[in-house]
Amino acid sequence: MYRTRSLYTTAGFQVQQHLFWQMLTDDQCEAIVSTAEELLERTGVEVLSEAAVKVFEEAGCLVDGSRVRIPSTKIQWALRNAPSRVTLCDRKGNRAMMLENNEAHWGAGYTPTEYYDQEKEEKRPFTLADVEEFGKLAQMLPNIDFATQGGFPTDVDEAMAEVYAFKTLVKTTTKPIVQHVRGLAQAQPIYDMAVAVKGCAKELAFDPFVALHVSIEEPLQLSADALEVITFAAEKRLPVIVSNELVSGFTAPAESAGVMIVALANSFAALVLSQLVSEGTPFITGGFFTNNDTVNELHPVGSPEVSLLGGGFANILRYLRIPSYGFGGATDSKISDAQLGLESALSTLCAGVAGTNVIAGAGVFESGLASNPNLLVLVDEMACETERIMRGVEMDEDRLARGVIEYVQPAGNYLATKHTRYYFRSEQFWPTLMNRKRIDDWAAEGSLTLGQRTMNKTKSLLVAYSPKALKDDVVAELDKIAG
Amino acid sequence: MAATIEDLAQAVFDGDSRKAKKLSQKLLDAGEAPLDIINQGLMGGMSEVGVQFKAGTMFVPDVMAAAEAMSAGVELVKPLIAHEDIQSLGTVYMCTVKADLHDIGKNLVIMMLEGAGFNVINGGVDVAPEKIVEDVKELHPDIIGMSALLTTTMLHMKDTIELLKEEGLRDQVKVIIGGAPVSQDFADEIAADGYSPDAVSAADLAKSLVGAA
Incomplete structure (x- = not known):
C-alpha cells in the first residue's frame, strides 16, 4: 500500500516494542537487591513457623530461635531456580495470562468489607452475592484479565470466607482467579476445589487457573499463616503471590528505597522457602505499598506513592526476572467524583507502564474500606487506554507512510485514502464510557455523567452475562468440600 | 462463476x-x-x-x-x-461557503446524494453568497446544500439565506447545511430548511425535503 521501497532493506532495526516506565536503572536495582541481601545475612528475618525454620536450617541458613539469617548465596540460588515466567490458565485450560516480561494484567481487589452502592450513594456490608457480581463483571470485561473476590464477604462463616468466595467465583467465571487466603485453613479447601474442577492434581499443576495470594504485613517477619501457605503452594506446585502490604514511615522506612528494601527482604525470605520446599515452583511477589497519612491517620490507596513504590518494585522484579504483583485502579474518594477518576486512572497507568504482571485493586474505594463494582468497570476502560499507550509507536515501511504522504500531497487530506481505512480502527482507542458525543447528542441521551454512564454499563453487563456453569458432579464435589 | x-x-x-x-x-x-x-x-x-x-x-x-x-x-x-429512464429525485446544488476550502465532507455528501438518485451540481469551494444566488437563478436547483468547517465561515450560510430572501428566491429553493461547527440550533437560528450531522443522513434529509422519503 503506497510503498516506496522494499520491506527488506533495513538491518538490525531496534524498536521499543512497548512503552515501559523504567524508573530504576540496573545499578539502582542492584543497590536495592544488595542491601536486602545484606539485611537478610546480618539482621535476618523472623520466621514464625517451626517447620519453616527447619527448612531454612537444613539448607544452611543461620538459625537462632525464630530468627533466620539467610546467606546471600541462598537467595541467588533461589533466584536462579524460580521460574522467570508463570502462565495462568483459564478454567477451561487455555493459556490466559503470561506473567512474564512487562506484560500487564488487571483485576479487582479483595479486602474491603463493605460494598458501595453508587446508585443509592450508601454503603452496606459486602456479601457473597457481591463476590458473584465481581465474578460476573470480571467475566464480561475484556480488559480485566483475572477474577478476585472483590471484597471480603461478611455474610458467611468468617474463618471460611475466602473458601466460599472461591467457590462462588469458580462457578461464575472462567477467567483465572487470584484468590487471597489468610492461612492454610483456607488454602487447603480452595486447592481441593481447584483439583475437583480440573479433575486431578496433575492437571491443575499443568494448567493452573488459580494463584493463591497471601500477605506479609510486617517488616522482616513472616507469619506462621503466610509461611504455611507458601510451603503448601510449593508442595502442590501451585502459583503463589506473596504480597507485601507495607506503610512507609510505619511498617517500613519513610522513604521509597527503604520501603522497597524491606519488602524485597520479605520477598526473598519467602522465595527461598518456596524454592527450598520445591525447586522451580512458580512464585510471584510484589505488594501494595502506601504512605502513612498522619493528618487523617490512615493509609491511602490512591496516593502517588502507591504508584511510585509499586512501579519501582515491579522494575526490581523485572531486573531479577521474577513475575511481579502490584496494585492499581483504587481511590480514596467516598463518592463517584473526579477524585475517583483521577486516582484510579493515574494508578492504572503507572502500574501498567511499569510492566506489573498482576495488578489487583480495581474497584477499591474509600481508602480500602469499601468496594465499588462500577469502579472496576471504569478501570476496564482505563486499562484499555493504558494498553493503547503501552503499545507505543509501531513502525514499519507502511507505517512510516512516506508513500501515502507523497500520494496525498501538501494541504491534502488523508480521510479518503486506503491507508487511513486500513489503520484508523487499530491505531486508536475506541471508548465505551468516555464521552465524545456532540453536545446535542449527549443531551438527547439524558446528559449523563461518567458515573451514571458507568452504572448503566455495569447494569447492562450483568444482564448480558451468561452463566459459566460447571458440571453437576463437579458442583457436588465443591459443595462437599465447602458445604 | x-x-x-x-x-x-x-x-x-x-x-x-x-x-x-x-x-x-x-x-x-x-x-x-x-x-x-x-x-x-x-x-x-x-x-x-x-x-x-x-x-x-x-x-x-x-x-x-x-x-x-x-x-x-x-x-x-x-x-x-x-x-x-433516469429517474431523478431532483437537483441539488452543493458548495462549501466563502473563505472555506474544506471539501471532503461536501464531496462525500455529493456521492451519497448521487447514490440516492439526485442530480447534483458541484459548486466547488469558497463560494460567495452572490455566486450562489447567481447559480440558483441560472440552474434552478430544488435544494442548496452548504458546507462549512470553520466557525468563522459558517456565518456565510446566514448571509446566503438573507441574500436569497432579498432576491425573492428563498421560497423557490430549500436550503440545507452541514459541517463540523454547524448544529440544528444554528440551522433553526438562520432559518435553514434542514441540518444533517453526516453524509448518510444528508441524503435522507434531501429525500424528505423533496417528498421522496
Whole structure:
C-alpha cells in the first residue's frame, strides 16, 4: 500500500516494542537487591513457623530461635531456580495470562468489607452475592484479565470466607482467579476445589487457573499463616503471590528505597522457602505499598506513592526476572467524583507502564474500606487506554507512510485514502464510557455523567452475562468440600 | 462463476472500487439491465453501508471507500441508460461557503446524494453568497446544500439565506447545511430548511425535503 521501497532493506532495526516506565536503572536495582541481601545475612528475618525454620536450617541458613539469617548465596540460588515466567490458565485450560516480561494484567481487589452502592450513594456490608457480581463483571470485561473476590464477604462463616468466595467465583467465571487466603485453613479447601474442577492434581499443576495470594504485613517477619501457605503452594506446585502490604514511615522506612528494601527482604525470605520446599515452583511477589497519612491517620490507596513504590518494585522484579504483583485502579474518594477518576486512572497507568504482571485493586474505594463494582468497570476502560499507550509507536515501511504522504500531497487530506481505512480502527482507542458525543447528542441521551454512564454499563453487563456453569458432579464435589 | 447483483452490492459494501467496476462490466456483458445494476447492485450496497454507518459499526473512511466504489460502477453504467429512464429525485446544488476550502465532507455528501438518485451540481469551494444566488437563478436547483468547517465561515450560510430572501428566491429553493461547527440550533437560528450531522443522513434529509422519503 503506497510503498516506496522494499520491506527488506533495513538491518538490525531496534524498536521499543512497548512503552515501559523504567524508573530504576540496573545499578539502582542492584543497590536495592544488595542491601536486602545484606539485611537478610546480618539482621535476618523472623520466621514464625517451626517447620519453616527447619527448612531454612537444613539448607544452611543461620538459625537462632525464630530468627533466620539467610546467606546471600541462598537467595541467588533461589533466584536462579524460580521460574522467570508463570502462565495462568483459564478454567477451561487455555493459556490466559503470561506473567512474564512487562506484560500487564488487571483485576479487582479483595479486602474491603463493605460494598458501595453508587446508585443509592450508601454503603452496606459486602456479601457473597457481591463476590458473584465481581465474578460476573470480571467475566464480561475484556480488559480485566483475572477474577478476585472483590471484597471480603461478611455474610458467611468468617474463618471460611475466602473458601466460599472461591467457590462462588469458580462457578461464575472462567477467567483465572487470584484468590487471597489468610492461612492454610483456607488454602487447603480452595486447592481441593481447584483439583475437583480440573479433575486431578496433575492437571491443575499443568494448567493452573488459580494463584493463591497471601500477605506479609510486617517488616522482616513472616507469619506462621503466610509461611504455611507458601510451603503448601510449593508442595502442590501451585502459583503463589506473596504480597507485601507495607506503610512507609510505619511498617517500613519513610522513604521509597527503604520501603522497597524491606519488602524485597520479605520477598526473598519467602522465595527461598518456596524454592527450598520445591525447586522451580512458580512464585510471584510484589505488594501494595502506601504512605502513612498522619493528618487523617490512615493509609491511602490512591496516593502517588502507591504508584511510585509499586512501579519501582515491579522494575526490581523485572531486573531479577521474577513475575511481579502490584496494585492499581483504587481511590480514596467516598463518592463517584473526579477524585475517583483521577486516582484510579493515574494508578492504572503507572502500574501498567511499569510492566506489573498482576495488578489487583480495581474497584477499591474509600481508602480500602469499601468496594465499588462500577469502579472496576471504569478501570476496564482505563486499562484499555493504558494498553493503547503501552503499545507505543509501531513502525514499519507502511507505517512510516512516506508513500501515502507523497500520494496525498501538501494541504491534502488523508480521510479518503486506503491507508487511513486500513489503520484508523487499530491505531486508536475506541471508548465505551468516555464521552465524545456532540453536545446535542449527549443531551438527547439524558446528559449523563461518567458515573451514571458507568452504572448503566455495569447494569447492562450483568444482564448480558451468561452463566459459566460447571458440571453437576463437579458442583457436588465443591459443595462437599465447602458445604 | 457468474457475477450476481448481490456480489456487486457486496463489493460496494467492502469499498472495493476495482471489483465494483469489474462486476458492473460483467453484469452488463451478461445482459443485466443497467438500471437494475445501479439501483439494486451499486445503490443496494451503499444503502447497507448507510444502515451500518447509522448503527455505528462503519465509519467515514468506510463510507468514503464504499461511495468511491459505487461511483466507479455508476460512471461505467450510467451512460448506457436511456435519458428518459433516469429517474431523478431532483437537483441539488452543493458548495462549501466563502473563505472555506474544506471539501471532503461536501464531496462525500455529493456521492451519497448521487447514490440516492439526485442530480447534483458541484459548486466547488469558497463560494460567495452572490455566486450562489447567481447559480440558483441560472440552474434552478430544488435544494442548496452548504458546507462549512470553520466557525468563522459558517456565518456565510446566514448571509446566503438573507441574500436569497432579498432576491425573492428563498421560497423557490430549500436550503440545507452541514459541517463540523454547524448544529440544528444554528440551522433553526438562520432559518435553514434542514441540518444533517453526516453524509448518510444528508441524503435522507434531501429525500424528505423533496417528498421522496
